Amino acid sequence: MSPDPRPRKQIHLAAHFPGVNNTTVWADPPTLRPTTAPAGGTSPGSALGSQIDFASFVHLARTAERGRFDFFFLAEGLRLREHKGRIHDLDVLGRPETLTVLNALAAVTERLGLAGTVSATFNEPYELARRFASLDHLSGGRAAWNIVTTSDAFTGENFRRGGYLDHADRYTRAAEFLATAHALWDSGPAGGPPRRVDHRGRHFAVRGEFGVARSPQGHPVVIQAGDSAEGREFAASAADVIFTRHSGPEAGRAFYADVKRRLPAYGRRPEDLKIMPGVTFVLGDTLAEAQERAVEIRRQQVSPQTALLTLEQVWGVDLSSYDPDGPLPDIDPDPHGELAQGRVRIADPQAVADRWRALSRAKGLSIRETVIETTGRQSFVGTPDSVAREMDHFVQSDAADGFILVPHLTPEGLDPFVERVVPLLQERGVHRTEYTGTTLRSHLGLPDPARPARKD
Amino acid sequence: MPEPHHPPRLAVALDAPGVPPRHDAAHYTALARLAEHGTLDFVTLGDRFGGPGPDALAVLARIAPDTERIGLVPTVTTTHTEPFHVSTAVATLDWVSRGRAGWTVEVSTTEAEAALVGLRKAAPPAEVWSEAGEVADVAGRLWDSWEDDAEIRDRATGRFVDRAKLHHVDFTGRAFSVRGPSIVPRPPQGRPVTVVEVTGETGGPDRGPSARREVAAARADVALVRAEDPQTAGAARADLLARARAHGRAPGGPLVLASLPVELESSGDAAGLAALLGDWFAQGVADGFHLRLADPVRDLPRLVEGTVPLLRERGLLRRSYEGTTLREHLGLPRPASIYALAREAAR
Ligand SMILES: Cc1cc2nc3c(=O)[nH]c(=O)nc-3n(C[C@H](O)[C@H](O)[C@H](O)COP(=O)(O)O)c2cc1C
Numbered sequence: 001m002s003p004d005p006r007p008r009k010q011i012h013l014a015a016h017f018p019g020v021n022n023t024t025v026w027a028d029p030p031t032l033r034p035t036t037a038p039a040g041g042t043s044p045g046s047a048l049g050s051q052i053d054f055a056s057f058v059h060l061a062r063t064a065e066r067g068r069f070d071f072f073f074l075a076e077g078l079r080l081r082e083h084k085g086r087i088h089d090l091d092v093l094g095r096p097e098t099l100t101v102l103n104a105l106a107a108v109t110e111r112l113g114l115a116g117t118v119s120a121t122f123n124e125p126y127e128l129a130r131r132f133a134s135l136d137h138l139s140g141g142r143a144a145w146n147i148v149t150t151s152d153a154f155t156g157e158n159f160r161r162g163g164y165l166d167h168a169d170r171y172t173r174a175a176e177f178l179a180t181a182h183a184l185w186d187s188g189p190a191g192g193p194p195r196r197v198d199h200r201g202r203h204f205a206v207r208g209e210f211g212v213a214r215s216p217q218g219h220p221v222v223i224q225a226g227d228s229a230e231g232r233e234f235a236a237s238a239a240d241v242i243f244t245r246h247s248g249p250e251a252g253r254a255f256y257a258d259v260k261r262r263l264p265a266y267g268r269r270p271e272d273l274k275i276m277p278g279v280t281f282v283l284g285d286t287l288a289e290a291q292e293r294a295v296e297i298r299r300q301q302v303s304p305q306t307a308l309l310t311l312e313q314v315w316g317v318d319l320s321s322y323d324p325d326g327p328l329p330d331i332d333p334d335p336h337g338e339l340a341q342g343r344v345r346i347a348d349p350q351a352v353a354d355r356w357r358a359l360s361r362a363k364g365l366s367i368r369e370t371v372i373e374t375t376g377r378q379s380f381v382g383t384p385d386s387v388a389r390e391m392d393h394f395v396q397s398d399a400a401d402g403f404i405l406v407p408h409l410t411p412e413g414l415d416p417f418v419e420r421v422v423p424l425l426q427e428r429g430v431h432r433t434e435y436t437g438t439t440l441r442s443h444l445g446l447p448d449p450a451r452p453a454r455k456d
Numbered sequence: 457m458p459e460p461h462h463p464p465r466l467a468v469a470l471d472a473p474g475v476p477p478r479h480d481a482a483h484y485t486a487l488a489r490l491a492e493h494g495t496l497d498f499v500t501l502g503d504r505f506g507g508p509g510p511d512a513l514a515v516l517a518r519i520a521p522d523t524e525r526i527g528l529v530p531t532v533t534t535t536h537t538e539p540f541h542v543s544t545a546v547a548t549l550d551w552v553s554r555g556r557a558g559w560t561v562e563v564s565t566t567e568a569e570a571a572l573v574g575l576r577k578a579a580p581p582a583e584v585w586s587e588a589g590e591v592a593d594v595a596g597r598l599w600d601s602w603e604d605d606a607e608i609r610d611r612a613t614g615r616f617v618d619r620a621k622l623h624h625v626d627f628t629g630r631a632f633s634v635r636g637p638s639i640v641p642r643p644p645q646g647r648p649v650t651v652v653e654v655t656g657e658t659g660g661p662d663r664g665p666s667a668r669r670e671v672a673a674a675r676a677d678v679a680l681v682r683a684e685d686p687q688t689a690g691a692a693r694a695d696l697l698a699r700a701r702a703h704g705r706a707p708g709g710p711l712v713l714a715s716l717p718v719e720l721e722s723s724g725d726a727a728g729l730a731a732l733l734g735d736w737f738a739q740g741v742a743d744g745f746h747l748r749l750a751d752p753v754r755d756l757p758r759l760v761e762g763t764v765p766l767l768r769e770r771g772l773l774r775r776s777y778e779g780t781t782l783r784e785h786l787g788l789p790r791p792a793s794i795y796a797l798a799r800e801a802a803r
Contacts, residue, residue, distance in 0.1 A: 027611050052641050054521075054552045075620065078540070080637060087619045087637070094607065094617075094641040096551055097544035103517035104552035106481070126572040127508075127537060134510035137479040138518040157635035158540045189508075205574035211508040213479055303614045 001350060001415060010276055011395050011430045012402025012444060013422075014071045014115070015064035018410045019092040023280065025300040025408050026092050049411045051092050054104060056411035061105050062114055063411075067418035070142055070431050070443040071113025071221075072105065073243075073404055074098050078122060079155045081342035083309060084318065088305055088340075092410070099131050106139035113440030115144035115223060120173055121151045122159045125180035125204055132220045133185055133212040139254060141439035146223035149174050149231070154341040171230040173203045178238050180204050186451055190214040214292035218449045220442050236262035239273060240446050243404055247277040248378045252399030274401040279379035283416050287382050294381045297408055298372045307368035310375060310442030313340045314352050324368045328360045329352075336454055388424035395430070462787045463772050464737045465713055467498045467529070467743025468759065470752055477509025484515050485522045487752055488743035490556075495774050497785040498527025498558060500680075500746065505533045505564035506572050513545055513559075513778040520553035527782030529558035529651055534591035535584045536564055536573040540634055543595035550643035555781030558649030558678070561671065563588050585667035590629035592650055592675040597625040599647045601637035623795040645783050646675035646790045652676040653715065654696070656688035672710060673699030677788055680715040680746045690741030711786060714742040718759075721748040726762025733763075734770055738757075 017023040049056045061072045062157055076098055081088040097114035101207055114135065118128060128145075136143035151165035165173060180199050187195040187210045194209045224235035224244040235242045236259060246255040260270040282297060284290030302310070304324035312319050316337020317328065322329055333349040346352055360370045380387045394400055409411025425431035461526030470487050471477065478484070484501070491499050503512035513528035520528060530551060532542055542559075550557035563584040564570070569574040570578040606621035626637035652672035673696050681696075683689035693712040714736060720726050733745055749755035767773035783790055 026609060026616060052551060054554070058521075077639060079635070079637060087622050089615045089619045092616055093639075094602065095639055097541070097548040097640060099514065099516045100548035101547045101552060103514045104520050106518055107485075107521040122538065123541070124536070124573050124575065131511050131514060134514040137510050138481045157633070159538055159634075160632045205571075207571040207574070208506060211506060212510060305614045366501050373778055381646060429735070 001397070008428075008430055009395050009401065010432070010445075011391060011425060012276060013064075013067065013069040013431065014073045014113075014276060014402070014404040015060055015069055015076070015414050016073045016278060016393075016404050016406040017057065017060055018407050018413060020075070020077055020095055022091045022301050022306050022406055023406060024051070024092045024410060026410075027300065049409075051410055052094055052096060054096075056099070057096075057101055057105055057160045058108050059411040060407075060414055061109050061112060063414045063418050065109050067414070067422040068435060069112060070402070071115045071142075071440055072102075072109075073115045073146070074102065074117060076117035076119060076146075076148065077386045078119065078150075079158055079342050081340065082154075083312070083340050085422040088309075088342075090303070090309065098270070099135055102143075103135055103138055106135070106142065108380050111142070111435040111438060111443075113142045113144055113221065113443060114139055115146055115221070115440075117146040117148055117223075117225070119148050119150045120177040121149060121165055121170065122155070123177075125177050125199075126184065126206055126208075126210075128177075129184040130182040130210070130212055132181070133210075133215045134186065136215035136217050137212070141441070143215070143217065143267050144221035144223055144241070144440055146225055147174055147178060147239075148225055152342075167228075168230075171226075171234045175234055175238065176201045176203045178204050178222065184210045185214065185219050186213040190451065191300050194392075196226075214451065217439050217441050218451060221444065221446070230261050232262060235259065235273065237266045240441075240444065241274045241276055244277045245277060247279045249394060249397070249399050252277060252394065253397065256398050256400065271445065274403045274446075276404050277379075280406050281387060281417060281421075283382070283384055283387065283420060285383065287386065290381050290383065296377060299444060301408070302368060302372045302375070304368055307371040310371045311367055313343065314346055314349050314356070315347060322367060325366045328357050328367055328370060330357075345372035384424055388421050388428065392425065392428055392430050457647070457669075463774065464733065464742070465497045465711060465786055466520075466733075466767075466773060467500060467527075467680075467713060467744070467746045468496055468752075468756065469500045469502065469746065469748045471500075471502045471509075472748065472750055472752055475751055475753075477507075479510055481515070481518045483753075485519045487756055488519050488523050488526055488528075488691075490760050492523050492526040494764040495777055496526060496608070497744070498529050498556075498649075498782055499528045500560060501531065502560075503531040503533065505536060505569040506566075513549060516557075517552055517600050520549065520556070523556075525556070525777040525780060525785075527556045527558055527649070527785060528553055528600065529560055529649065529782075531560040531562045533562050533564050534588040535579075536570065536575065539591045539594050539632055540598070540638075542591060543598040544640045546595065546648050547638065547640040547643040550645055550648045551640070555638050555644035556726060556785070557643070557645070558782055559587050559649050560651040560653060560680070561592055561676075562653075570579075582667040585671055587629065587631050589671040589675060590631070592671065593620040594625060594627045594629070594632075594634050596640040596647055596650075597627060597794070598634070599642060600795050601625050602640075602642045602798075603793045603796045604642050604646070607641065618801075621796070642793065645781050646793065648790065649677045649782050649786065650675055651678045651680060652710075653680040653682065654692065656681055656683035656692045669696065669699060672696060674703045674705070676710040678786065679710040679712050681712055681742070682715045684716070686714075686715055686736050686739050686741045689736065690739065691740060693743075710787070713744045713746045714744040715748060717750065718747045718755065720755045720762070722757040723758060723762045726758045729765055730763045730766035730770070730772075733767065734772055739764055 047179045102114040149170035153164040199206045224239035225240040236289045282294040316334040501512040516528040603621035681692040697709045
């Protein structure tokens, strides 16, 4: 093998606050406790930390900052999910409002970026631009906005406009939303009087003075999460980071190449857009131990009740009479069945069902085992050394620019990674040992956007 | 029945009309800590749709971890904003401050402000205040929509929550509807403290002040009455309490704080202020005071070093906080969830 002539890429790292999905284990079986995490007062068998108490957020954010991560990340959900018309009660649910908790976290951290997911569908540009500019000021230049395009009438029932948008309209709204936010951020008084903004477009008409001074980063960092061609195009045109689910090496490399290829059309360089898949990790002192723990975690994540419910989401019909430890149903999915609301719909349930049945037959898997096998997302399982090596290879081979780590425990799930893997990444020379800048843009190696010259 | 004795409640504004807004957190942290050193009940931070400076709720969330006891009350506009977002942001302020949040309900009435959003035209005060009342109502319902003990983490059944204790609020108002439940569990205070500002004068040509008063009387935990003399403050308090009774509110109605402009040119002034507050309070015209300092950076140290010790000497101000939540400071009970009460009643 000839040595790679390129300098080694630095790995960008972000910490996803767990909760509000079935990847977060809340029942605290002692075997799932990371080996280096402090006992923290939780006794075996008791529930783990809270998804809502501020202390949990402080713990994860400080851990991420100790590991010299680029940013802390919050997802967003605006309506409690329902299944068969009733509120889904099996997973962790309940979360704080994104920007408020990030502002509070700015007080207990110094350098860590603070990224919040906020939908472009259920907000308006003036108010949201002001709230993100405020976070950027109050955190000294550490704000990021993950602009998502969720639109379903189910979530919209909590909002004034009802909030439903066709898929085709979501990204045109998001793009115009962001362009309007840019105009507002650029208009803020910076030494001189504020400039007036006058935007009239298909989705918004915004006229007036912004009032908030231009913030430390000029424009808070913009993250995009979404996968369609329109989503990738939007990211290529306007985002600084992509949060993606493509976390396997092949899918990762294909996605990476596809997105980076779109950049020149917008006058941007490949390094102007960082690609960061959401990944999970399980560590052990030996590979066998890590694998054993990973299996145990999957069993916790997919309880018998959760297995049936997952199946019902594919089949679209009531399957409560089936035994989760028995075989898959031989009835076909109802293509119009809509039992689950507030989740992304499966495009072709029949194809999924066929695939799952084939797998279950071939391997002799029960319903629960099939769900465990097909919905697994454990990206990095191994010893700290093997995980550090794999992650490094992943990044150097252009399958990603870094990772958004999704721990399975709240709030101590990141501790073992920071204590055991981060030092190894630092030894390999692919992760900073100290922050060199103060803003999130500088952590990500992104230039500050220039303030456009006055037109008037 | 005689009212239980409670010393005057005392609050201070961190912003002032003539002072340019600051964007740095350190400025606000220093002021709030000083007010906390003076064992005041709460600080307010104004906000105006289209106004200059950072978002008030963001600022108070930013300084929450840097303070321990003082109540944090930002102005939140209910016109052109989403009631669902407003309710979750205030609930979250309560979570990050561990029970010290309130909000001052405000509206937006100008065309210039409406044009910043571009969704609809400006509307007269009576209309936007009626909507503000609905927003305060739905916010309360959303805060109640998770009963306090909805989270059960029952390992035997695998259920994280008891869905019988989560409630759709199904609210339909004139300008919006909300399905619910909230995504934020019930905040530490149950309901953060709702504040409404009114003026001493009763009603104006645009019916604005009286529409405000209706909201204050019907829904506020605390009303701030802008008044420059005790008679006006006392009359406004009597009017508010009468309106509150007409709304069927429990005795007490809102706490009424006289909101006074204050300029402390000297430590003489600071003593004079203590005497004035003591005098107004003795006349029974207010349950306490909200002080609007001409220049907080100059005046707050004088207030805390000059006025506060004198108030303490006269037994008009605590020497240290006894409670930890804003409701406890104000002597307001923690309300039960209306849904929990209804469920109890149906049993
Ligand atoms: C990795 C990832 C994370 C996402 N996180 C959120 C989220 O937190 N909240 C949300 O409302 N939507 C979220 N979305 C949904 C997207 O914003 C978008 O609505 C969805 O992916 C459909 O867009 P697409 O067709 O371009 O994929 C996420 C999507 C991806 C791929």
